[in-house]
Every structure is written in structure tokens, then in C-alpha cells.
Amino acid sequence: MKTNKTLIALTLGALFSSLLMTGCSNQDSQSDQTAQKNQEQSQQERRSDQEAVGKIMVTGSRVAKVQADGSASGTEVEYMQISQPQPLMAAPAMRKRIAPPAPEFFAHPEERDNYLPSDSNGVFQAATTPLSTFSVDVDTGSYANIRSYLSMGQLPPTDAVREEAFINYFDYNYNVPEDKSQPFATFTELAPAPWNDERHILRIGLQGYDLPASERKPSNLVFLVDVSGSMHDKNKLPLLVQSLTMMVKQLSARDTVSLVTYAGNVQVVLSPTKGKEKQTIINALKELKAGGGTYGESGIKMAYQEAKKAFIKGGVNRVILATDGDFNVGTTSIDALKDVIAEQRKQGISLTTLGFGRGNYNDAMMEQLANIGDGNHAYIDTLHEAQKVLLRQMSGTLQSIANDVKIQLEFNPAQVKEYRLIGYQNRLLKDEDFNNDKVDAGEIGVGHTVTALYEVTLAGNKGQVDELRYQQKKMVSTSDELLHVKIRYKLPGDTESKLISQVVNKQQVLPDFNSASSDFKFATSVAAFAQKLKQSQYLGDMNYQDIASIARANRGDDPFNYRGEFVNLVELASAL
Numbered sequence: 030m031k032t033n034k035t036l037i038a039l040t041l042g043a044l045f046s047s048l049l050m051t052g053c054s055n056q057d058s059q060s061d062q063t064a065q066k067n068q069e070q071s072q073q074e075r076r077s078d079q080e081a082v083g084k085i086m087v088t089g090s091r092v093a094k095v096q097a098d099g100s101a102s103g104t105e106v107e108y109m110q111i112s113q114p115q116p117l118m119a120a121p122a123m124r125k126r127i128a129p130p131a132p133e134f135f136a137h138p139e140e141r142d143n144y145l146p147s148d149s150n151g152v153f154q155a156a157t158t159p160l161s162t163f164s165v166d167v168d169t170g171s172y173a174n175i176r177s178y179l180s181m182g183q184l185p186p187t188d189a190v191r192e193e194a195f196i197n198y199f200d201y202n203y204n205v206p207e208d209k210s211q212p213f214a215t216f217t218e219l220a221p222a223p224w225n226d227e228r229h230i231l232r233i234g235l236q237g238y239d240l241p242a243s244e245r246k247p248s249n250l251v252f253l254v255d256v257s258g259s260m261h262d263k264n265k266l267p268l269l270v271q272s273l274t275m276m277v278k279q280l281s282a283r284d285t286v287s288l289v290t291y292a293g294n295v296q297v298v299l300s301p302t303k304g305k306e307k308q309t310i311i312n313a314l315k316e317l318k319a320g321g322g323t324y325g326e327s328g329i330k331m332a333y334q335e336a337k338k339a340f341i342k343g344g345v346n347r348v349i350l351a352t353d354g355d356f357n358v359g360t361t362s363i364d365a366l367k368d369v370i371a372e373q374r375k376q377g378i379s380l381t382t383l384g385f386g387r388g389n390y391n392d393a394m395m396e397q398l399a400n401i402g403d404g405n406h407a408y409i410d411t412l413h414e415a416q417k418v419l420l421r422q423m424s425g426t427l428q429s430i431a432n433d434v435k436i437q438l439e440f441n442p443a444q445v446k447e448y449r450l451i452g453y454q455n456r457l458l459k460d461e462d463f464n465n466d467k468v469d470a471g472e473i474g475v476g477h478t479v480t481a482l483y484e485v486t487l488a489g490n491k492g493q494v495d496e497l498r499y500q501q502k503k504m505v506s507t508s509d510e511l512l513h514v515k516i517r518y519k520l521p522g523d524t525e526s527k528l529i530s531q532v533v534n535k536q537q538v539l540p541d542f543n544s545a546s547s548d549f550k551f552a553t554s555v556a557a558f559a560q561k562l563k564q565s566q567y568l569g570d571m572n573y574q575d576i577a578s579i580a581r582a583n584r585g586d587d588p589f590n591y592r593g594e595f596v597n598l599v600e601l602a603s604a605l
Contacts, residue, residue, distance in 0.1 A: 141389045143354070144188035145396075145455065149565045152449045152493050155440035161448065162463050164456040164470035165235070165434040165479045167425075168396060169418075170384055170408035172198040175562065176594075177387060177410040179601050187563045189392065192452030195559040196480050199591060201548040203236035203478055212430040213237045213473055215531060217514065219485075219538050220545035223553060223579060224571040227490040229538065230556075231448075231483040232549055233438075233514060237430050239476040245424050247283035248345040249301070253332040254317060255352030257292040261319040264410065265386040269351050270314045272383070272415035277311055279423055280304035287335040288313050291328030292321030301339035325352065330369065336378045345427050347404065348373075351383040354391025370402045371469075381426065383418075384408040396455075403432065403472055417589070425474030431518040433470040433526060436481065437463040439513045444535060447486040447493060449567070451556050463517060466526050473518075482556050484567065487511075487538070509535040547583040551592065554580040558599055573603035 171194035178185040206214045216234035252273055260266040284304035290296050299313040332348045340346055370380055380402025382395045399406035407418045418426060440448055462468040486492050511533045517526040539545055557576045560568055577599040584592040
């Protein structure tokens with residue numbers, strides 16, 4: 030009996046084990062089918078993603094659609110930042126029978142940088158348009174901005190390139206004024222152009238006098254800082270705080286600093302505080318956090334109110350706006366802010382703009398606000414650039430020595446056939462504005478240099494524009510004068526301008542490009558690079574390597590490696 034019970038138990042156990050194994054086998058089979066299905070689905074997704082990627086063609090700094098035949102369409106799509114794709118890594122072998130996850134494709138943030146449309150200046154005939162008038166401009170923001178593009182492996186939008194900002198990014202060895210009765214000295218040089226045997230380059234230089242830090246006027250500064258959500262990136266608010274911290278460390282006890290922030294609302298973080306209380310100011314900066322909207326209009330108005338509280342008569346009173354320029358709340362047009370900023374300028378409070386970041390950078394607004402506010406505009410992409418703008422050039426950034434500086438050239442049609450101003454497109458003035466002291470123009474700061482380059486066609490060389498068939502011959506001077514340079518400026522606080530002038534004669538024309546000064550040749554290479562990036566029609570066959578060769582041979586004294594870095598940027602652009 031006992032034996033029979035044992036036999037029955039063994040039989041039932043074997044039957045249960047058999048059923049259990051059958052169930053597990055079916056479950057494994059289902060798992061295998063599921064895994065295989067997931068793998069096939071993943072492969073299909075990868076093929077779809079690859080096909081989608083294959084339908085995008087990158088052309089320079091733009092993205093163009095591809096037609097069915099594989100050719101790029103002529104329709105341009107908005108500028109986008111194209112970062113280097115990450116290498117695809119093979120997934121490790123898996124022991125479990127599960128499908129590997131589909132690869133992730135990260136969409137790059139949409140590029141919404143805003144630039145004013147800007148074509149190169151055209152060619153004018155001296156016989157029909159002998160006068161050329163423009164305002165000086167010492168803004169350097171465009172150069173640093175373009176450096177940021179190139180450093181990311183991307184050619185910039187052509188509208189982002191302002192030739193005069195490239196040229197004026199560098200200092201040149203001009204003679205300093207003999208005394209402070211005239212705030213700047215003038216310089217001219219004329220030599221053949223390296224890109225066309227029929228053309229010459231005219232260089233006009235202004236050199237402002239310098240001041241030791243002990244003689245700098247006391248400053249009442251209001252840091253107006255954008256702390257909106259768009260400022261969260263490391264190259265925005267964190268870099269901004271580091272940059273302003275460096276500047277604060279250079280302030281004297283005579284200086285005053287206020288801190289105003291704006292996002293979804295406006296806040297006075299720090300009331301006017303003496304420069305000797307550096308740690309208090311620095312601590313306030315370090316507490317800043319990004320988040321919220323961008324109520325820039327109210328921020329500017331509040332900053333001016335704080336500037337009035339600590340106004341220094343006879344000193345420097347300036348609002349320093351630090352932002353990516355993304356004003357998306359309130360009245361955001363330049364025209365709407367113009368009256369406010371212009372009125373404060375008349376009351377002695379100027380405006381400097383510091384740009385940060387990429388993706389929604391509003392260059393158009395930043396530069397125009399600085400121009401309206403009698404200030405300057407810089408783009409801070411690195412601490413190295415912050416050191417240049419806010420430490421080494423702090424006196425020039427803050428203190429003006431000449432206001433409303435205008436330049437007018439009159440070309441002698443008997444000696445000059447054509448001319449073209451390189452850059453300064455948004456600083457051109459009407460000829461009659463030159464003598465009108467009510468017309469606003471640019472400023473020159475302590476120690477600043479200003480350089481302007483013209484491409485000219487001398488009489489006897491082939492011009493780019495046909496002479497008019499029915500043009501009446503005018504009586505022109507038969508002297509050796511090529512042109513007459515006139516400069517108007519106001520001393521700070523004055524309402525009436527002063528005039529200085531000089532003549533450029535044929536005897537000053539150098540025989541060849543190599544006879545020019547090293548500074549002349551370097552400045553010409555910088556102008557060529559800017560025009561190349563702008564896709565100018567005037568450079569002929571000159572390429573990036575030609576430009577780099579000229580710049581490399583004329584680096585000269587380069588203690589901070591600015592010129593060496595320029596050579597590297599030209600070579601980088603050549604490889605893109």
C-alpha cells in the first residue's frame with residue numbers, strides 16, 4: 030500500500046514538472062518573438078531616421094531642402110547652429126533576450142539670432158558723388174560674435190559680419206596727440222590693394238589720448254542684467270557674472286555700482302554702492318539666477334532711475350546692459366525705446382551693451398541701443414574677451430574723450446575715379462549732416478583707436494563703373510591733391526563741434542603693397558577676411574590662405590595674441 034502511494038506521488042510529480050516545463054517553453058518562445066519584433070521595429074526606426082537625415086543638406090551656415098533628384102533647392106531656410114554629430118557607438122552584447130533601445134536623436138536648438146540686413150557698400154564715382162560722410166564706430170561685437178561661430182565649426186551668416194568691427198577690434202600704432210587740447214591725432218596711408226592691381230587702399234586712423242587709472246573720472250555704473258530663462262546657459266549668465274566680477278575688482282572707492290535685474294519682473298538687487306565695497310557687489314552678482322520672461326523695456330527704465338539717484342556731475346554715468354538681447358515682453362521695437370534712451374543721453378547718462386550667448390542673440394537690437402545711447406557694444410564669448418573689454422580697455426569703454434565724431438572725405442575727380450568705403454554701412458550720414466551739430470554720431474573713448482579703410486581707383490586705372498556718356502565735364506582742380514579729409518567732434522559737455530582737416534597728395538601714394546607699414550598690411554588682411562566672410566564681390570581671386578599669409582607676416586607686437594588668434598581664425602574658416 031505504501032509502495033502504491035509512493036508510485037502515485039512520483040507519477041503526479043513527473044506530470045506537474047512536465048506541465049511546468051511546457052509553460053516555460055511557451056513563455057520563452059513568446060519572449061523570443063517579442064524580442065525579435067522589437068529588434069525589427071528598432072531597425073525600421075533607425076532606417077527611417079537615416080532617411081530623414083539624408084533629406085537634409087548643410088550648405089555653409091544655412092540648411093537647404095533637397096529635391097527628389099538629390100539637388101539642393103534654392104530656397105534658404107533660417108540660420109541654424111549645426112554642431113558636430115556625435116559618433117554612434119555599438120551597443121554591447123546582451124545576454125538577456127531583450128531588444129536594444131532605439132538610438133536617441135537630439136534636436137539642436139533652433140537658431141533665432143537676429144541681424145540687420147547688411148550688404149557691402151557700393152562703388153561711387155568721384156565725378157558725380159565726390160563726398161563720403163559717416164560716423165565713427167568703435168564697436169567690436171561683430172568680430173567676437175563671428176569668432177564664436179567659427180569656434181563651433183560654423184561659418185557665420187553674412188549679415189552678422191560688420192567689416193568696421195573687425196578692423197577696429199585691433200589696435201594700431203598711431204601717433205598720440207601732442208596735448209589734450211585735441212583729443213585725438215589723425216593719420217593717413219595709401220598703397221595698392223593686395224586683391225586688385227587697379228585699386229588702392231586708403232587708411233584713415235584716429236588715436237585718442239590715454240589716461241592713467243588715477244586720472245580716470247569717477248563712474249556711476251548701473252549693471253542692468255538679464256536673468257530671464259533664456260540666460261540659463263553657461264555662456265550667458267554664468268559668464269556674465271564672471272565678467273562683471275572682474276570689472277568690479279578694478280573699480281575705485283570713487284566709483285558707484287547699482288544692480289538691476291529683469292525677467293518676468295524688474296528688481297533692484299543692489300542700490301547704489303561704493304566701489305570700495307567690492308565683496309558686497311560681487312556677492313550680489315553671484316546670487317543671480319536665471320528664470321522667467323524678458324521684461325527688458327521696464328528694466329531699462331528702472332536702470333536709468335537708479336543712475337539718476339547716484340548721478341555724478343562731471344563724471345561718468347552709464348548703464349551697462351548685459352543680455353542676449355531677447356526682449357520678448359513689453360514694447361520691443363528699437364523705435365519704441367529710442368526716445369527713452371535718447372532723452373537719457375541728453376541728460377548725461379549713456380548706455381553700453383554687452384552681448385552673451387547664441388541661439389536667440391539679438392545683435393540688431395544690441396548694437397542699435399548702444400548707438401542711440403552714445404555707448405559701445407561688445408560681445409563676450411569668453412573670459413579672455415571679457416578681460417579685453419572690461420579690464421584692459423575699461424577706461425575707454427567707460428570714459429569718452431570726443432563725442433559726435435564724424436568724418437567726411439571729398440575726392441578730387443581729376444585724381445580719383447572711384448571709391449568704396451569698407452564697412453560702416455549703418456553709420457553712413459547725409460552729407461549735410463556733417464556740419465549739423467544736432468545730428469548724433471559716434472564716440473571715441475580714452476586710448477581708443479578708430480580705423481576706416483577705403484578702396485579707391487586712381488585716375489588712369491580701369492574703373493568698375495562706366496563713365497556717363499552725356500556727363501558734362503566739370504572744372505576740377507589740376508593739383509596733386511587726391512582728397513580732403515575733414516573731421517568734426519565735440520568735447521564732452523560741449524554742444525558746438527570743432528573741425529580738423531588734412532589733405533592727401535599723390536606724393537603720399539606708396540609704390541606697392543609691400544612698401545606699406547606692417548599695421549597697414551595687417552588691417553588690410555582683416556578687411557579682406559571680413560569681406561570674404563561676407564561673400565563680397567570685390568576681392569577677386571583672393572582666398573583665405575592669401576589673407577592668412579599677409580596677417581601672419583605682419584603680426585608685429587602682439588602681447589595678448591589677438592593677431593595670432595586672428596590668423597588661426599582665418600585658417601579655421603578656410604577649413605570649413
